[in-house]
Amino acid sequence: MxxxxxxxxxxxxxxxxxxxxxxxxxxxxxxxxxxxxxAVALARRVPVLGTAVFAVMEFIxxxxxxxxxxxxxxxxxxxxxxxTVGVAVLGVHYAAYTAEVYRSGIEGVPPGQWEACRALxxxxxxxxxxxxxxxxxRRVIPALGNYLIAMFKDTPLLFAITVGELMYQASRIGGVxxxxxxxxxxxxLFFLLVSVPSAVLIRRLERRxxxx
Amino acid sequence: MDFFIDRLPLYLSGAGTTLxxxxxxxxxxxxxxxxxxxxxxxxNRAARAVATGYxxxxxxxxxxxxxxxxxxxxxxxxxxxxxxxxxxxxALGLNVGAYGAEVVRAAINxxxxxxxxxxxxxxxxxxxxxxxxxxxxxxAQMLPTFGNLVIELMKATAIVSLIGVADxxxxxxxxxxxxxxxxxxxxxxLVVYFVIAQLLIVGMRLLERRANRRLGRLPASDTGLWALLxxxxxxxxxxxxx
Numbered sequence: 492m493x494x495x496x497x498x499x500x501x502x503x504x505x506x507x508x509x510x511x512x513x514x515x516x517x518x519x520x521x522x523x524x525x526x527x528x529x530a531v532a533l534a535r536r537v538p539v540l541g542t543a544v545f546a547v548m549e550f551i552x553x554x555x556x557x558x559x560x561x562x563x564x565x566x567x568x569x570x571x572x573x574x575t576v577g578v579a580v581l582g583v584h585y586a587a588y589t590a591e592v593y594r595s596g597i598e599g600v601p602p603g604q605w606e607a608c609r610a611l612x613x614x615x616x617x618x619x620x621x622x623x624x625x626x627x628x629r630r631v632i633p634a635l636g637n638y639l640i641a642m643f644k645d646t647p648l649l650f651a652i653t654v655g656e657l658m659y660q661a662s663r664i665g666g667v668x669x670x671x672x673x674x675x676x677x678x679x680l681f682f683l684l685v686s687v688p689s690a691v692l693i694r695r696l697e698r699r700x701x702x703x
Numbered sequence: 704m705d706f707f708i709d710r711l712p713l714y715l716s717g718a719g720t721t722l723x724x725x726x727x728x729x730x731x732x733x734x735x736x737x738x739x740x741x742x743x744x745x746x747n748r749a750a751r752a753v754a755t756g757y758x759x760x761x762x763x764x765x766x767x768x769x770x771x772x773x774x775x776x777x778x779x780x781x782x783x784x785x786x787x788x789x790x791x792x793x794a795l796g797l798n799v800g801a802y803g804a805e806v807v808r809a810a811i812n813x814x815x816x817x818x819x820x821x822x823x824x825x826x827x828x829x830x831x832x833x834x835x836x837x838x839x840x841x842x843a844q845m846l847p848t849f850g851n852l853v854i855e856l857m858k859a860t861a862i863v864s865l866i867g868v869a870d871x872x873x874x875x876x877x878x879x880x881x882x883x884x885x886x887x888x889x890x891x892x893l894v895v896y897f898v899i900a901q902l903l904i905v906g907m908r909l910l911e912r913r914a915n916r917r918l919g920r921l922p923a924s925d926t927g928l929w930a931l932l933x934x935x936x937x938x939x940x941x942x943x944x945x
Contacts, residue, residue: 493780553854553900554893555861558872562889565879644765651865658768671775679764679772686763 499673500671502664506677509660516578517643518657523582524638526663528589530596533619534589543639548587564652577649585642592634596627640689644682657681706887710878714754717874718895724791724870725899731796732803732856733849739800740807741833754804761801767862770794774866791863799856806848810841843914850907854900861896871895 531548535541551559560580567576600623608618647658659680665671707714735757743754759767773790776939777783785793814837822832864872875892 550893550897553858554896555858555872557861558889558892558896561872561876562885565885565889576749624934640725644763647765647767648862658771662771666773666917670779671771674775674777675768675772678768682768683760683763687759690759690763 495670495673498668498670502674503677505660505664506657506674506681509657510681512574512654513643513656516574516646516649516654517567517579517639519578520581520585520646521639521642523578524589524642525635527582531586531590531592533594535594548590551584552587556580556645557651559584559643560648560652570615573649573652573654576579577646577652577654581642581645581649583628587640588638588641589635591626592631592638595634596631597623599630600626629700632700633693636689636693636696640686640693642686643689647678704810706882706884707891710891713874713878714871714891714895717869717871717892718899719725719790720863720868720870721857721860721896722899724788724795724863724868725853727792728795728799728856728860729853732852735796735800736803736807739804740811743808744811744838755806757864758801758804761797762805764798766794766798766888767865769798769945770862770866774905781935787863787866787868790866795856795859798859799823802852802855803849806845807841808854810844811837812922813844814840839914839918843911843918843920846907846911846914850904850911853903853907857899857903858896 529542534544560577563575563580564576604622604626605618608622613622646656649656649661650659653659657678661671661674664674739754739757742750743758745751768791770790773794774787777785810854818836818840819832827836860870861872863870864876867873871892875888877889878891882888918941
């Protein structure tokens with residue numbers, strides 16, 4: 492069997508539908524990972540709570556995303572959609588990574604900045620909000636960007652819990668017509684089309700921000 | 704607890720499959736990373752183009768997509784079928800190898816310029832210079848990131864359960880289907896994965912220590928078993944995967 496162009500044309504609309512879901516899941520999950528990651532990075536600085544949070548995050552980081560997805564999917568009550576479960580698990584899993592990124596950014600803020608805040612007797616919310624976090628986050632923008640790409644490449648796992656994203660569409664098409672070649676190849680190409688330009692973009696961000 | 708004691712052999716055999724795929728995938732990834740990474744440091748344009756082409760392609764496509772492509776598209780394109788385990792090892796090795804190649808390239812390029820100049824002054828051959836000056840120093844630099852990559856690879860092996868290989872994830876799925884005990888079945892698998900990850904982390908730390916000791920760089924505080932389990936100091940920003 493060889494490549495069939497007519498069939499390729501026929502399946503592209505379905506795959507594009509899947510791509511839309513993939514992008515939605517990535518972006519929503521990423522927002523969750525960014526917010527939760529920052530919360531975790533801050534919580535880790537509290538004495539007892541910090542150790543507990545660290546242990547949980549370490550466990551999440553050392554176990555496969557696929558197993559976590561399936562686990563939560565089966566546990567979730569039936570009114571929660573697979574898409575919601577997918578976004579939530581993706582977001583929490585990546586929060587374990589972004590928390591470390593934020594932490595390294597916070598630790599990279601020079602001690603003199605902290606001392607200056609104390610000398611000016613700034614309240615904590617001003618110390619964090621106006622001095623530490625703006626500097627910390629600026630330094631880690633490229634690293635955070637990397638995780639956006641990594642997350643995009645992990646969304647195919649959502650097809651294991653029946654979220655109708657790109658991979659799900661491709662394997663559905665493959666199952667219906669018993670032709671996997673075109674659909675799977677297109678999925679691979681879609682991924683390249685997104686991740687190669689974004690890698691270039693990240694490299695540019697790195698040059699702009701990380702060299703502070 | 705009885706749930707696990709009864710099913711321990713099943714979980715252990717699943718863990719064995721997971722470990723075998725991890726080690727084979729890591730071996731393939733390591734060889735590819737070394738060869739392609741070194742190609743990327745050469746002055747030859749064609750060699751560098753090959754290296755960039757490989758890393759960008761296989762870093763860009765998710766391992767799951769690659770594995771499905773091998774398992775389902777290749778039988779359609781050619782008269783051959785690929786064994787699911789082999790497809791998984793190939794997909795994971797190619798994918799992680801692409802990340803590793805970047806690490807190798809960066810580590811070799813980070814060896815101080817004066818070291819290279821010294822080898823030229825001593826009239827060393829390319830091979831001699833690479834083997835006895837460049838690689839030992841680059842090796843110590845690569846190992847921490849390699850450690851992260853091995854963990855990522857181990858976690859990624861869970862995808863083989865989707866094409867029917869009886870790994871740890873598959874065992875958990877089957878036990879859930881058979882008993883309906885979702886929490887017990889999956890917690891068991893997660894704990895085993897966590898233990899495997901800790902073992903891999905300790906193994907990589909031991910390698911790191913040895914590499915640093917060979918270079919005479921072992922910090923005094925870095926001894927004892929506890930130090931092996933502690934997270935390494937945060938140095939490079941975002942030392943994880945891309």
